[in-house]
Amino acid sequence: MAGLATGAARVSRRRPVTGSTRTLISSAQLNRRRGKITYRIILTLVIVVFTLVFIGPLYFLFADGLKSTQEAIATPPTLYPHHLHPSTYKAAFDRLDIARLLWNTLYYAFGALAFQLIFDVAAAYSLSKLRPALGNVIFFMMLATLMIPSTVLAVPQYVTIADLPILHINLIGTPEAIWLPSVANAFNIFLLKRFFDSIPAEFIEAAQIDGASRLRILRSIVLPISRPIIGVVSIFGLVAVWKDFLWPLLVEYGYSPTRETLNVGIWQASGTTEQNLIIAASAMAAVPTIIFFLIFQRNIIAGLTSGGIRG
Amino acid sequence: MADVATLRRSKPAPRPARQLATGRFGRKVRRNLPAHGFLVGAVLCFTFFSWYPIAREIIMSFQKAVLGGGYTWAGWENYIRIFHDPTFWQAWRNTLEFTLLALVIGYAVPFCVAVLLNELRHAKGYLRALVYLPVMLPPASALLLFAYFYNPQYGLFDDILRALHLPTSQWVFQPGTGFVSTAMVSVVIAATWMNMGGATLIYLAALQNIPGELYEAAELDGAGLLSRIRHITIPQTKLILIMLLMLQVVATMQMFVESFVLTNGGGGVGNNTQSVVMLIYQYAFAMSGASNYDSASALGVVLMLVLAVFSGGFRG
Numbered sequence: 183m184a185g186l187a188t189g190a191a192r193v194s195r196r197r198p199v200t201g202s203t204r205t206l207i208s209s210a211q212l213n214r215r216r217g218k219i220t221y222r223i224i225l226t227l228v229i230v231v232f233t234l235v236f237i238g239p240l241y242f243l244f245a246d247g248l249k250s251t252q253e254a255i256a257t258p259p260t261l262y263p264h265h266l267h268p269s270t271y272k273a274a275f276d277r278l279d280i281a282r283l284l285w286n287t288l289y290y291a292f293g294a295l296a297f298q299l300i301f302d303v304a305a306a307y308s309l310s311k312l313r314p315a316l317g318n319v320i321f322f323m324m325l326a327t328l329m330i331p332s333t334v335l336a337v338p339q340y341v342t343i344a345d346l347p348i349l350h351i352n353l354i355g356t357p358e359a360i361w362l363p364s365v366a367n368a369f370n371i372f373l374l375k376r377f378f379d380s381i382p383a384e385f386i387e388a389a390q391i392d393g394a395s396r397l398r399i400l401r402s403i404v405l406p407i408s409r410p411i412i413g414v415v416s417i418f419g420l421v422a423v424w425k426d427f428l429w430p431l432l433v434e435y436g437y438s439p440t441r442e443t444l445n446v447g448i449w450q451a452s453g454t455t456e457q458n459l460i461i462a463a464s465a466m467a468a469v470p471t472i473i474f475f476l477i478f479q480r481n482i483i484a485g486l487t488s489g490g491i492r493g
Numbered sequence: 494m495a496d497v498a499t500l501r502r503s504k505p506a507p508r509p510a511r512q513l514a515t516g517r518f519g520r521k522v523r524r525n526l527p528a529h530g531f532l533v534g535a536v537l538c539f540t541f542f543s544w545y546p547i548a549r550e551i552i553m554s555f556q557k558a559v560l561g562g563g564y565t566w567a568g569w570e571n572y573i574r575i576f577h578d579p580t581f582w583q584a585w586r587n588t589l590e591f592t593l594l595a596l597v598i599g600y601a602v603p604f605c606v607a608v609l610l611n612e613l614r615h616a617k618g619y620l621r622a623l624v625y626l627p628v629m630l631p632p633a634s635a636l637l638l639f640a641y642f643y644n645p646q647y648g649l650f651d652d653i654l655r656a657l658h659l660p661t662s663q664w665v666f667q668p669g670t671g672f673v674s675t676a677m678v679s680v681v682i683a684a685t686w687m688n689m690g691g692a693t694l695i696y697l698a699a700l701q702n703i704p705g706e707l708y709e710a711a712e713l714d715g716a717g718l719l720s721r722i723r724h725i726t727i728p729q730t731k732l733i734l735i736m737l738l739m740l741q742v743v744a745t746m747q748m749f750v751e752s753f754v755l756t757n758g759g760g761g762v763g764n765n766t767q768s769v770v771m772l773i774y775q776y777a778f779a780m781s782g783a784s785n786y787d788s789a790s791a792l793g794v795v796l797m798l799v800l801a802v803f804s805g806g807f808r809g
Contacts, residue, residue, distance in 0.1 A: 204705025305535030314528030338546035365538035464634035
């Protein structure tokens with residue numbers, strides 16, 4: 183950390199402080215002697231404080247999983263494990279059956295992603311390019327569901343899934359109970375449709391003249407162009423299932439604890455398991471998401487700021 | 494659409510209309526069938542898992558279960574019952590407390606952080622990633638870690654207070670139901686740490702869209718730092734500020750997992766951190782005896798109406 187801060191200071195000593203665009207404070211002001219010093223102090227402070235606030239808790243998340251049970255609940259708490267117990271991780275892995283929880287979560291998340299990609303992309307393609315009769319009404323009704331708070335619907339959704347109307351199928355405890363409702367995501371359809379709308383009609387018409395079928399146009403023209411938005415939708419689709427708590431608690435854990443997700447499994451064990459094991463398990467549950475974030479950081483931040491909110 | 498309308502209007506003369514149906518209507522069906530084929534999967538999912546449950550929520554709130562199975566109409570019975578439940582009022586009070594505290598802490602902080610980060614010319618990517626990292630964690634991981642920090646016997650936070658010679662606290666398990674209770678503030682701190690990254694990055698993007706000339710012009714006119722923030726930064730990001738304010742209130746009114754995990758499903762001492770959604774969950778699934786979907790649906794409809802009125806009033 184200190185390395186990063188001094189590194190930044192060294193850079194600023196060599197060349198003037200510049201920004202790509204003018205912000206609140208001008209570069210000229212920062213390059214005056216007093217400005218430079220103040221800037222350097224604030225920069226160092228921000229980096230130190232932010233690291234403490236955001237990485238600090240994560241440090242304890244990983245370090246306290248290395249403590250023994252006695253040390254984990256010692257008063258006062260130790261700032262670092264005085265005796266390393268890597269076996270805590272092993273014990274937590276076995277006791278909470280992290281392998282099963284992880285497998286369940288991955289299975290639900292990637293299954294939901296597959297369903298979302300197939301159905302939502304097809305629907306957005308139809309609404310944007312094929313424009314069926316009543317398409318606008320359907321699109322409006324989908325968008326209207328964004329107005330309904332999702333947690334409010336948990337109860338009627340649960341009752342519906344326990345006995346699907348007309349079909350009389352009970353989905354409770356099946357992976358479909360997570361996969362299929364995830365398709366009913368108006369935000370996905372909105373993002374995809376808006377992107378498809380921006381694809382020039384000439385591309386589609388040219389393909390039509392060449393005799394391409396609708397499916398072929400989707401596969402060979404629309405999908406390759408739309409890779410960025412599909413990336414965004416995929417990332418947020420995976421993260422949403424990974425982070426969901428209430429719904430898997432109801433439809434999977436409520437049916438059988440062997441079907442629970444990481445989130446629910448760790449929470450459920452936290453009442454009865456030693457503190458150091460719970461922290462170790464929480465750390466293990468966090469690892470995949472941290473790696474995922476580090477890999478897709480750029481896409482996540484770009485998707486959040488450009489595609490996400492500015493309608 | 495238009496063709497269907499003309500078809501209806503030409504009904505008085507039945508024979509030509511039928512011919513029209515087989516001719517133009519048939520062509521229309523043939524043209525639309527593949528398009529609807531692409532739509533059908535999503536529409537079925539919306540029907541079963543979104544549209545129908547919305548209708549069902551409202552219907553169920555006016556029904557009650559009959560002994561031996563089935564439902565019968567109950568009029569306003571479910572609503573009257575929940576209005577007479579003292580926990581109902583307490584859950585609403587707690588939820589409002591959480592929402593207001595989350596506004597005071599969780600709304601101002603991301604904006605200030607975004608303004609600050611936007612001024613820094615170094616370590617941009619690092620700081621942005623830092624702020625967003627907690628958003629990615631599974632909520633159970635993050636919240637169980639905070640529960641550990643908050644622990645009154647061996648938690649880190651009390652240790653820090655002791656080191657500073659300040660009185661220690663029970664944090665989420667601090668009794669007391671004052672409007673700004675320690676228990677709720679503890680929940681808000683954890684929630685803000687977990688969730689502020691998204692809003693911060695959205696503000697940052699908005700700040701970057703402010704034309705630099707505005708600041709230059711203001712500086713030439715002699716505007717100081719604070720007046721530049723007041724007269725340029727805030728008005729220029731007003732739209733996003735208002736939009737996120739609305740989204741945040743709607744999201745915080747639905748608070749569930751934070752309090753649920755931090756208090757181990759209990760809702761705090763004397764229910765002082767129990768939220769409306771937690772009460773819905775308890776009505777529906779965790780009450781002693783049979784599950785009570787009627788009260789849960791009625792409460793759900795009330796929450797839906799409150800949020801609808803709020804977001805409607807916001808736009809108006």
